[in-house]
Amino acid sequence: MGAEGERVNDLIADFEKENPNVSVTVQQVPWSAAQEKLVTAFASDMLPDLFQIGNTWIPQFAFLNAVQKLDAYIDSSRVVNKENYFEGIWNTNVIDSSVFGVPWYVDTRVLFYRSDVLSKAGYNSPPKTWDELFAAAKKIKSILNDEKKYPIYLPTTDWTPYVIFALQNGAELLKENNCYGNFSSQKFKEALLYLTEYHKEKLSPVGVSQVANVYQAFKDKYISMYISGPWDVAEFKKRMGDSLSGVWNVAPLPSRKGNYPGVSLAGGSSLVINKNSENKKAAWKLIEFLSRKKSQLKFFKLLNDLPAVKEVWNDPALINDKYTQAFYEQFKNVIATPKIPEWERIVYSELRQYVEYVVMERMTADDAMKALDKAVDDILAKRRQILDEK
Amino acid sequence: MIDASNKYGITKAVALFLSPALSAIFIFFFLPVFAALAMSFTDFGLYSLADWRYTRFVGFDNYVKLFNDPLFWQALKNTFYFVLVAGPLSVAVSLFAAISLNSKFAKFKSFFRLAFFLPVVTTLVAVAIVFRFVYHPHFGLLNYLLGFFGISPIDWLGDPDWAMPAIILMAVWKNFGYNMIIFTAGLQNIPSQLYEAAEIEGANAWRKFYQITLPLLTPTTLFIGVITLIGFFQLFAEPYIMTQGGPLNSTLSIVQYMYREGFRWWNMGYSAALAFVLFAVIFLGTLIQLKLKGKDE
Numbered sequence: 001m002g003a004e005g006e007r008v009n010d011l012i013a014d015f016e017k018e019n020p021n022v023s024v025t026v027q028q029v030p031w032s033a034a035q036e037k038l039v040t041a042f043a044s045d046m047l048p049d050l051f052q053i054g055n056t057w058i059p060q061f062a063f064l065n066a067v068q069k070l071d072a073y074i075d076s077s078r079v080v081n082k083e084n085y086f087e088g089i090w091n092t093n094v095i096d097s098s099v100f101g102v103p104w105y106v107d108t109r110v111l112f113y114r115s116d117v118l119s120k121a122g123y124n125s126p127p128k129t130w131d132e133l134f135a136a137a138k139k140i141k142s143i144l145n146d147e148k149k150y151p152i153y154l155p156t157t158d159w160t161p162y163v164i165f166a167l168q169n170g171a172e173l174l175k176e177n178n179c180y181g182n183f184s185s186q187k188f189k190e191a192l193l194y195l196t197e198y199h200k201e202k203l204s205p206v207g208v209s210q211v212a213n214v215y216q217a218f219k220d221k222y223i224s225m226y227i228s229g230p231w232d233v234a235e236f237k238k239r240m241g242d243s244l245s246g247v248w249n250v251a252p253l254p255s256r257k258g259n260y261p262g263v264s265l266a267g268g269s270s271l272v273i274n275k276n277s278e279n280k281k282a283a284w285k286l287i288e289f290l291s292r293k294k295s296q297l298k299f300f301k302l303l304n305d306l307p308a309v310k311e312v313w314n315d316p317a318l319i320n321d322k323y324t325q326a327f328y329e330q331f332k333n334v335i336a337t338p339k340i341p342e343w344e345r346i347v348y349s350e351l352r353q354y355v356e357y358v359v360m361e362r363m364t365a366d367d368a369m370k371a372l373d374k375a376v377d378d379i380l381a382k383r384r385q386i387l388d389e390k
Numbered sequence: 391m392i393d394a395s396n397k398y399g400i401t402k403a404v405a406l407f408l409s410p411a412l413s414a415i416f417i418f419f420f421l422p423v424f425a426a427l428a429m430s431f432t433d434f435g436l437y438s439l440a441d442w443r444y445t446r447f448v449g450f451d452n453y454v455k456l457f458n459d460p461l462f463w464q465a466l467k468n469t470f471y472f473v474l475v476a477g478p479l480s481v482a483v484s485l486f487a488a489i490s491l492n493s494k495f496a497k498f499k500s501f502f503r504l505a506f507f508l509p510v511v512t513t514l515v516a517v518a519i520v521f522r523f524v525y526h527p528h529f530g531l532l533n534y535l536l537g538f539f540g541i542s543p544i545d546w547l548g549d550p551d552w553a554m555p556a557i558i559l560m561a562v563w564k565n566f567g568y569n570m571i572i573f574t575a576g577l578q579n580i581p582s583q584l585y586e587a588a589e590i591e592g593a594n595a596w597r598k599f600y601q602i603t604l605p606l607l608t609p610t611t612l613f614i615g616v617i618t619l620i621g622f623f624q625l626f627a628e629p630y631i632m633t634q635g636g637p638l639n640s641t642l643s644i645v646q647y648m649y650r651e652g653f654r655w656w657n658m659g660y661s662a663a664l665a666f667v668l669f670a671v672i673f674l675g676t677l678i679q680l681k682l683k684g685k686d687e
Binding site (some may be wrong): 040382383 | 439548574637
């Protein structure tokens with residue numbers, strides 16, 4: 001998917017040389033259409049033998065019986081071993097104590113910032129707590145003194161900051177065995193109100209249409225801080241140019257109070273095998289090949305995708321990369337989102353929508369979160385019904 | 391040879407020759423439509439993909455839920471807003487363009503015809519991306535031009551009140567060329583003697599327009615009206631690419647809602663119910679239009 005789909009061919013060629021009797025055809029899918037395409041492919045029994053999925057989708061595909069349980073393969077493998085992976089990430093692949101995917105690369109969200117703007121505002125290191133972050137944003141706004149420049153970018157189209165800050169605040173997103181929404185809890189609302197304060201004080205642009213291109217916006221100081229993942233490190237390197245290469249940087253996320261870094265999401269992609277595939281053995285071989293230290297390192301160099309295999313992080317290429325080290329720190333504190341098939345729908349279609357209502361001040365946080373819980377309860381009705389029957 | 395008096399033989403031959411086409415229509419059109427209708431009475435969803443036994447017959451529940459769903463009403467309202475504004479506007483603009491290009495005084499006719507038709511054959515995705523830049527609040531072309539008239543910048547796609555007008559403007563610009571060509575064909579069918587006669591009688595341009603051009607164009611206008619109506623009710627790609635239905639669902643159309651429920655979240659039962667409601671709306675709309683036009687004649 002995305003850039004991985006473009007560049008994986010470099011690795012596939014080596015694999016085919018090693019295994020002359022296996023030929024691999026790669027199909028590229030853009031991230032934005034990947035999930036619906038895979039589910040549609042499943043419904044029409046056209047899934048590829050081996051495919052990449054975002055690790056938040058694993059519950060859905062495991063539930064659909066679309067992907068193969070891998071425990072037996074892992075037990076007899078000399079390459080793939082649970083101990084080699086970050087625990088939080090590995091766990092996203094485990095549903096009811098069975099393993100359904102092998103982490104391919106990992107990601108999490110961190111803070112991208114312009115060090116020149118922050119130091120002008122009097123901050124020589126990035127903010128470490130919520131209060132510090134807010135104070136820094138206010139300071140930056142007053143220094144830039146420009147209505148059209150914003151300290152931070154918290155788009156309503158991206159649900160992750162809202163979930164991350166809620167998790168930092170100790171919120172429980174769903175309740176009663178993930179059968180009901182719990183977004184109107186005090187802790188979730190506190191986090192939401194904290195973030196919407198940035199919009200209210202004009203510290204973050206409200207609409208998405210105002211930032212047509214994040215990289216350009218960063219260059220122009222239109223925004224100075226932004227929460228995103230490792231894929232943007234590669235993009236920033238490419239697009240910021242030499243003049244700004246010493247200016248932009250990344251840091252782990254601030255925390256509610258003290259205990260830095262604050263929690264972030266356990267993200268990444270896993271490799272899974274189609275349950276109805278006729279080439280499971282060859283597919284597993286390819287998974288093992290891609291999980292080798294050498295392949296993982298090569299992939300990091302090609303795309304800046306962070307290796308899922310911990311050992312690779314000892315390589316000088318990663319140790320000497322300041323951006324990568326910030327991610328390493330962040331990985332020490334990551335949690336997975338609730339493992340239910342409906343999660344994608346809850347955040348993409350419902351949470352985003354109600355957050356937007358609050359940010360645009362069409363609804364109060366209380367009303368919006370109550371309405372959100374109602375919508376989520378409705379989505380989860382089928383889950384409750386099925387669990388009851390069991 | 392078929393004996394002409396043998397009616398049964400002819401019927402058999404006709405049936406034989408029609409059967410490939412009919413069976414294709416039945417398998418690829420009627421069957422799916424009936425399947426969708428049946429599905430709209432079930433709660434077919436993501437869980438059903440895992441195991442069809444999770445599917446339940448729910449009667450009219452989907453339809454009841456639909457009529458109590460504020461987002462459905464919002465989408466319906468948005469779709470009507472789009473159809474009622476963009477529809478007549480698009481027909482008027484294309485008629486105006488056709489008449490201008492058909493006039494004796496127009497120069498470079500084929501060039502303008504090509505230029506006006508070009509948006510129709512341009513890929514919508516490319517157009518939508520270019521328009522996103524045109525509509526950009528800070529460095530967009532449109533706000534720059536409006537600036538000359540002292541109008542302060544508008545956040546076209548980011549403001550819930552302006553997003554739909556922005557989509558309408560783009561859709562009209564993109565589509566009027568097609569109707570313009572059909573109008574041109576209609577105009578060329580009007581005998582020039584009528585205009586000459588009117589001129590001798592001393593009729594001015596306006597009089598000629600609404601007493602000759604407009605009445606004689608009625609069949610063309612009816613065709614264009616119906617086609618535009620049906621097409622515009624199925625508004626999808628423009629908001630899908632430009633706004634994803636936002637901000638605040640102000641550009642969410644029925645088809646987009648249906649697509650999202652069905653193919654993004656696999657809520658197939660609900661989505662099928664939506665499809666049939668949309669079918670009823672379009673069907674009624676076309677009927678009303680035919681009735682109105684029928685009266686005129």
